[in-house]
Amino acid sequence: MTWTAVLALAAGTYLLRLGGILLRDRVTMPERLDRLVDLGATALLVGLVATAALTESGGFAGWARPAGVLVGGLAAWRKVPFVLVVILAAGTTAGLRFVGVE
Incomplete structure (x- = not known):
C-alpha cells in the first residue's frame, strides 16, 4: 500500500470522527433509527467476539x-x-x- 493511500485513509478516518463530534447536537435521528444503530453496534461486537473466540488460522480454535x-x-x-x-x-x-x- 502506498503512503498516499495510507495518508488518505488516515485523513478520511479523522474527518469522519471529527464530523461526529461537530454534528452531534445539530443532527437528530428518529428514535427507531437510534435503536437500530444501538442494535448494529451490539451485533458488531458479538460478531467480533465470536470470531476471536471460535476461530484460529481460518479453522476452529x-x-x-x-x-x-x-x-x-x-x-x-x-x-x-x-x-x-x-x-x-x-x-x-x-x-x-x-x-x-x-
Missing part, C-alpha cells in the same frame, strides 16, 4: 478458548471486577488446555 470466553462473559455479567474476569477466563482456558482439552 478448539473448546478451551470458547469455554474461557464463556466463563469470562458470565463473570462480567455478574459484575465481577475486571481483573478477576480476565484471570477467570485465562485460568479456565489454561486449565482446560493443561488437562488436554484443545
Whole structure:
C-alpha cells in the first residue's frame, strides 16, 4: 500500500470522527433509527467476539478458548471486577488446555 493511500485513509478516518463530534447536537435521528444503530453496534461486537473466540488460522480454535470466553462473559455479567474476569477466563482456558482439552 502506498503512503498516499495510507495518508488518505488516515485523513478520511479523522474527518469522519471529527464530523461526529461537530454534528452531534445539530443532527437528530428518529428514535427507531437510534435503536437500530444501538442494535448494529451490539451485533458488531458479538460478531467480533465470536470470531476471536471460535476461530484460529481460518479453522476452529478448539473448546478451551470458547469455554474461557464463556466463563469470562458470565463473570462480567455478574459484575465481577475486571481483573478477576480476565484471570477467570485465562485460568479456565489454561486449565482446560493443561488437562488436554484443545
